[in-house]
Every structure is written in structure tokens, then in C-alpha cells.
Amino acid sequence: MSIGAAVKEGRLPGRVWMYSNYHCNLACTYCLTESAPAVARRELSRTVMIEIGRQARELGFTDLGVTGGETFLMLAMPELLAELATILPVVALTNGTLFSRRLLARVEPLASLPVALQISLDHPDPETNDAMRAPHNFRKVVTAIPELVQRGITVRIATTAESIDETELERLCTLHREWGVPDCDHIIRPIVRRGRAATHGLGVPVDQPDLPAELTITAEGAFWSPFAPTVRDGRLDTDLLITRTTRPLSVPAQTLLRLIQARPPGEDSTLNIR
Numbered sequence: 297m298s299i300g301a302a303v304k305e306g307r308l309p310g311r312v313w314m315y316s317n318y319h320c321n322l323a324c325t326y327c328l329t330e331s332a333p334a335v336a337r338r339e340l341s342r343t344v345m346i347e348i349g350r351q352a353r354e355l356g357f358t359d360l361g362v363t364g365g366e367t368f369l370m371l372a373m374p375e376l377l378a379e380l381a382t383i384l385p386v387v388a389l390t391n392g393t394l395f396s397r398r399l400l401a402r403v404e405p406l407a408s409l410p411v412a413l414q415i416s417l418d419h420p421d422p423e424t425n426d427a428m429r430a431p432h433n434f435r436k437v438v439t440a441i442p443e444l445v446q447r448g449i450t451v452r453i454a455t456t457a458e459s460i461d462e463t464e465l466e467r468l469c470t471l472h473r474e475w476g477v478p479d480c481d482h483i484i485r486p487i488v489r490r491g492r493a494a495t496h497g498l499g500v501p502v503d504q505p506d507l508p509a510e511l512t513i514t515a516e517g518a519f520w521s522p523f524a525p526t527v528r529d530g531r532l533d534t535d536l537l538i539t540r541t542t543r544p545l546s547v548p549a550q551t552l553l554r555l556i557q558a559r560p561p562g563e564d565s566t567l568n569i570r
């Protein structure tokens with residue numbers, strides 16, 4: 297079966313994820329990739345990411361995702377996202393802490409393109425939010441989101457369900473609605489117990505069937521899901537590696553499709569991990 301047909305029939309998710317880099321200006325308690333300023337960067341170059349984007353479109357995938365690490369530590373990220381968005385719609389994950397006036401000006405052209413920035417915000421109380429992420433994280437994020445929305449950029453907010461009750465969630469929702477981020481762009485998901493989250497005993501333990509089978513490309517291979525190429529004790533986890541070959545993209549795409557087709561019926565994801 298062709299990849300395009302598998303995507304059209306809903307057998308294969310349409311999005312291809314790329315890990316642009318693994319380093320980050322933060323070091324969150326639940327980080328799946330043990331990201332921090334001085335870790336191994338494991339970068340994908342701009343050329344490679346554009347090539348993967350083009351091959352994804354040719355194969356029949358419908359969307360791209362860019363994640364890390366902090367994606368905006370890659371210096372050319374605004375221009376790269378603009379280029380990727382001419383190939384396929386793209387969502388980029390960011391911690392939202394680096395949006396200086398200068399960076400805001402550089403991302404402004406993304407407003408007219410099919411690009412969404414997904415920003416993490418875990419709690420309506422700065423102290424609780426910052427305890428999981430970093431000092432001043434809350435202040436930086438609640439400053440950046442309205443600035444981005446005012447410039448016409450699509451913003452999605454991702455909240456981990458680890459330490460938030462219903463009342464607190466409602467307060468968080470009131471905030472994002474005030475900023476102009478609709479409920480459909482607010483994602484609430486459990487923490488996956490891998491990487492630093494596993495070290496700290498946070499989140500839910502997962503097995504392969506719990507994770508979305510979305511083709512995920514890193515500098516070190518292709519993986520089952522964006523929640524798969526995690527890092528523990530500085531080493532990349534390879535339990536959910538599907539192949540070291542990342543290009544041509546048809547190789548990992550067909551490998552993933554074969555694995556999906558080999559799954560017994562009823563083994564679909566149930567944990568709302570996305």
C-alpha cells in the first residue's frame with residue numbers, strides 16, 4: 297500500500313515530526329528529552345528539514361511538526377518555518393520564553409502562513425507553573441502569547457494534566473480566552489513517564505500502543521512517535537526506534553506503516569497523548 301493511500305484511509309497519521317534540536321534554555325522537571333542548555337544538540341540541519349518536508353508532501357503526508365529541545369534556539373527557525381509552511385502546514389513547539397521584540401518581528405510573516413506555534417503553559421499560578429519549568433517562565437509566556445496573537449499568529453497552548461485541578465484549569469482557560477486563543481487550540485495531555493519525567497517519577501507509564509504512531513525523524517534515526525526519541529541519563533532511548541535510515545523518507549514511512557498494520561485490532565491509543 298502506498299503511503300498516500302494509507303494516510304487518506306486514516307491508517308497512517310498524516311503528520312511527520314522533526315526534532316530540530318535537543319538543547320533548551322530551560323530544564324523542566326518532566327522534560328522527555330532531558331533538555332537543558334549544555335546537552336548534546338542532536339540537530340537536524342535546515343537543508344535536511346526542508347528535504348524531509350518535500351519528501352513528506354510527495355509521499356502524501358499532510359502536515360509537519362517541529363519539536364525539540366527549544367526550537368527557537370535554532371537561529372534560522374522563523375525563516376525555516378516559513379519555508380516549511382510553503383510545503384505543508386506546520387506546527388512548531390516552543391516554550392515561549394525567547395520572544396524578544398526582535399524575534400517577534402522575525403516571526404510576524406508566519407501570520408499569513410499555515411503555521412501554528414504550540415506553547416507550554418501548565419498552571420494559572422506563576423509559582424506552581426514555574427516550579428515545574430523555570431523561574432519567570434509564567435511571566436515570559438503570558439507576555440509572549442498575546443504579542444503573538446496580536447500579530448495574527450496562530451497559537452496553541454499545551455497544558456500537562458499533572459498538577460492542575462478543575463478550578464485551576466478553568467482559570468487557565470479564562471486566561472487563554474482573554475488572549476484570543478480558542479478552546480480548540482488548548483491541548484491538555486498527561487505527562488509521559490520517559491526521560492526526566494521517569495527520573496522524577498512523574499506522569500503515566502506508557503507502552504508503544506499508547507503513543508500516537510506519528511513518523512518522527514531525528515538526527516539519529518526515525519521513531520514510532522514524537523514521544524519516542526526521549527533521553528535518559530544522557531543517552532537516546534532506542535526502544536521505539538523504527539529504523540536508523542531517515543532518507544529517503546519512504547524507508548521509515550513504509551517501516552512505520554508495516555508496524556501499524558501488524559498491530560492487533562483494538563490496540564489503539566487510549567491515554568489522549570498528543
Ligand code: SF4
Binds near residue numbers: 320321322330366390
Ligand atoms: S520540556 Fe520543553 S521547555 Fe522544558 S526543558 Fe524540555 S524542551 Fe525545554
